[in-house]
Amino acid sequence: MSNYKVDENGYYGKFGGAYIPEMLHPHIEELKNNFRHIIAEEEFQTEFSSLLKDYVGRPTPLYYASRMSELYQTNIYFKREDLNHTGAHKVNNTIGQILLAKRLGKTRIIAETGAGQHGVATATVCALMGLECIVYMGAKDVERQAPNVNRMKMLGAKVEAVHSGSKTLKDATNEAIRDWINNPDTYYLIGSVVGPHPYPEMVALFQSVISDEIKWQLKEKTGSEFPDAVIACVGGGSNAAGAFYHFTNHPNTRLIAVEAAGEGVNTGKSAATTALGSIGILHGSKSLMMQTVDGQIVEPHSISAGLDYPGIGPFHAHLYDTKRGEFYSATDEEAVKSAYELTKLEGIIPALETAHATAILKKLKFKKEENVVINLSGRGDKDLATYISYINE
Amino acid sequence: MNRLKKYFKNKVNTDTLNVYFTAGFPEINQTTEIIKALDVAGADIIELGIPFSDPLADGPTIQKSSETAIENGMTIEKLFEQLVNIRDETQIPIVLMGYLNPVIQYGVERFIKDAAKVGVDGFIFPDLPLIEFKHEWEDLLKKEDLSFSFLVTPETEASRIVELDKNSSGFLYAVASSSTTGSSKTSVVEEKTKNYLNKLKELNLDNPILAGFGIKDKKMYRMINSLCDGAIIGSAFITHIKKNGAASSSIQQFISSIKE
Numbered sequence: 001m002s003n004y005k006v007d008e009n010g011y012y013g014k015f016g017g018a019y020i021p022e023m024l025h026p027h028i029e030e031l032k033n034n035f036r037h038i039i040a041e042e043e044f045q046t047e048f049s050s051l052l053k054d055y056v057g058r059p060t061p062l063y064y065a066s067r068m069s070e071l072y073q074t075n076i077y078f079k080r081e082d083l084n085h086t087g088a089h090k091v092n093n094t095i096g097q098i099l100l101a102k103r104l105g106k107t108r109i110i111a112e113t114g115a116g117q118h119g120v121a122t123a124t125v126c127a128l129m130g131l132e133c134i135v136y137m138g139a140k141d142v143e144r145q146a147p148n149v150n151r152m153k154m155l156g157a158k159v160e161a162v163h164s165g166s167k168t169l170k171d172a173t174n175e176a177i178r179d180w181i182n183n184p185d186t187y188y189l190i191g192s193v194v195g196p197h198p199y200p201e202m203v204a205l206f207q208s209v210i211s212d213e214i215k216w217q218l219k220e221k222t223g224s225e226f227p228d229a230v231i232a233c234v235g236g237g238s239n240a241a242g243a244f245y246h247f248t249n250h251p252n253t254r255l256i257a258v259e260a261a262g263e264g265v266n267t268g269k270s271a272a273t274t275a276l277g278s279i280g281i282l283h284g285s286k287s288l289m290m291q292t293v294d295g296q297i298v299e300p301h302s303i304s305a306g307l308d309y310p311g312i313g314p315f316h317a318h319l320y321d322t323k324r325g326e327f328y329s330a331t332d333e334e335a336v337k338s339a340y341e342l343t344k345l346e347g348i349i350p351a352l353e354t355a356h357a358t359a360i361l362k363k364l365k366f367k368k369e370e371n372v373v374i375n376l377s378g379r380g381d382k383d384l385a386t387y388i389s390y391i392n393e
Numbered sequence: 394m395n396r397l398k399k400y401f402k403n404k405v406n407t408d409t410l411n412v413y414f415t416a417g418f419p420e421i422n423q424t425t426e427i428i429k430a431l432d433v434a435g436a437d438i439i440e441l442g443i444p445f446s447d448p449l450a451d452g453p454t455i456q457k458s459s460e461t462a463i464e465n466g467m468t469i470e471k472l473f474e475q476l477v478n479i480r481d482e483t484q485i486p487i488v489l490m491g492y493l494n495p496v497i498q499y500g501v502e503r504f505i506k507d508a509a510k511v512g513v514d515g516f517i518f519p520d521l522p523l524i525e526f527k528h529e530w531e532d533l534l535k536k537e538d539l540s541f542s543f544l545v546t547p548e549t550e551a552s553r554i555v556e557l558d559k560n561s562s563g564f565l566y567a568v569a570s571s572s573t574t575g576s577s578k579t580s581v582v583e584e585k586t587k588n589y590l591n592k593l594k595e596l597n598l599d600n601p602i603l604a605g606f607g608i609k610d611k612k613m614y615r616m617i618n619s620l621c622d623g624a625i626i627g628s629a630f631i632t633h634i635k636k637n638g639a640a641s642s643s644i645q646q647f648i649s650s651i652k653e
């Protein structure tokens with residue numbers, strides 16, 4: 001059986017590793033040499049769990065969506081990450097990493113953000129800990145995710161608009177990494193399961209609380225820990241990694257990842273990495289990414305800023321490569337329609353990113369008796385303007 | 394023996410100027426012209442940049458030159474086409490610098506063979522990890538007699554410097570300050586730069602040491618040459634040709650301002 005854990009060199013199968021300039025070598029060594037024993041300490045674990053409980057509001061509910069279940073003739077459960085403090089799963093990771101940063105003695109925190117959810121979650125934990133916070137955000141995303149920009153500012157973070165390249169998440173990540181090169185004492189709080197080893201492993205570990213809870217919650221409700229399928233959207237892949245984590249070695253649970261097809265996989269305006277990508281190196285790791293035959297990274301497109309990324313994390317590339325994961329995509333339009341449907345039927349306005357996961361219900365048929373868990377990665381407050389203008393058009 | 398190794402073997406008490414520019418910048422078809430003009434003007438080594446869309450180790454100047462070069466249509470294939478007759482015209486050592494992703498798409502073995510064929514002498518790929526170098530690159534490079542320069546920085550531990558030096562040939566690339574290219578950090582921390590380059594000297598490394606990142610004028614060029622085997626100038630040259638053009642007179646003027 002395949003192993004889905006990272007190996008000692010930081011690889012998931014042939015993906016992962018640390019492809020970084022020498023300037024970053026000491027930074028990465030410091031993390032690699034310290035993070036495992038720091039997060040294994042009892043004191044760390046206690047502080048982490050108590051913040052997740054009392055500050056974030058965990059455990060998040062596992063909600064049986066009866067009207068959606070009725071419509072799709074199966075059993076649909078929503079893992080309500082949208083109910084976390086700050087409105088998405090991102091905060092699970094920022095709590096973990098800020099505790100790590102503190103123990104490493106760092107006082108200046110930098111982050112990249114797409115939808116602004118990771119930026120808000122980072123600004124939040126920096127406010128909580130009294131640390132300086134700088135968030136890099138593509139200029140295009142600053143525009144389309146204005147409410148989150150204002151939240152970050154109110155939380156005391158400095159938001160740096162990035163004007164290079166496609167002016168989205170990819171370029172924000174480049175700029176954050178360059179900041180880190182120039183400021184060796186800084187902690188880089190990465191927001192997804194991407195980047196050089198050990199980041200993908202570390203972020204997945206902090207997000208694994210999602211599937212940890214799904215297991216006991218589902219057992220309470222159905223008698224079995226294991227769903228027949230777990231569905232999550234994939235930008236870099238952190239909410240999906242967290243939702244899949246404890247099920248990867250349980251072959252009877254289907255792991256279903258949904259990427260953003262943008263205007264359609266073959267329109268040239270898409271972010272469906274597994275459909276369009278090939279093996280390559282971006283942001284310090286080897287994975288699948290969208291690129292030209294000459295190896296230039298292609299500018300992706302998605303209506304959802306959080307999925308507008310030309311790659312996926314190495315863990316997901318490995319799930320795809322070994323066929324353990326099933327990868328699908330949903331278009332801008334399918335996601336928006338699904339968000340309206342979910343809102344009407346269940347009274348839940350999902351984030352645009354999340355709506356890609358729910359959109360897949362129109363394409364996949366599940367059996368009546370099957371239990372399907374969909375990770376509701378975030379809430380849609382930040383996307384209201386997009387939802388309203390899309391429908392009016 | 395490749396031209397780079399030969400250059401350092403024959404070097405006696407002179408300073409060394411290695412000039413970086415991005416292939417395909419400012420115009421797609423100026424690559425060989427610029428190389429020849431740099432040679433005539435008195436540069437000693439050429440570091441030729443292969444443009445990449447996401448150059449993590451580069452500051453704004455080289456980022457923009459890379460963007461322009463990609464827009465102009467520069468690719469590895471195109472570059473090798475342009476260099477096919479370069480050795481009929483100049484014997485200046487040429488080192489290719491870039492990021493791994495375009496090379497992986499081209500094919501590592503094919504890349505090394507084609508580079509050797511057109512008369513390239515060595516490589517710098519800052520994001521190539523040592524383990525992958527040993528696994529995939531080392532034997533191929535030996536077979537073609539091509540050099541490879543690893544980077545070291547002021548934060549690199551002594552034991553790692555020695556290891557990176559052992560795996561390098563031609564020269565070892567000393568990043569002058571912990572920064573991206575074109576940084577102004579190098580000038581303000583002269584004392585720190587001095588201590589660092591002196592420390593490198595004391596390690597009695599196998600390779601000559603060239604220092605780069607943020608070196609932009611005669612004063613810094615002199616200082617660096619007094620502390621190690623030579624200096625690499627990139628962003629300052631790109632800025633110059635962006636403003637004054639890449640005609641041979643403009644290039645001559647830049648090199649004179651550094652060397653004389």
Ligand SMILES: Cc1ncc(COP(=O)(O)O)c(C=O)c1O
Binds near residue numbers: 192238240354377379
């Ligand atoms: C609500 C929500 N879901 C999903 C994502 C995508 O990120 P990831 O794939 O790392 O979960 C984002 C990113 O901003 C997000 O805000």
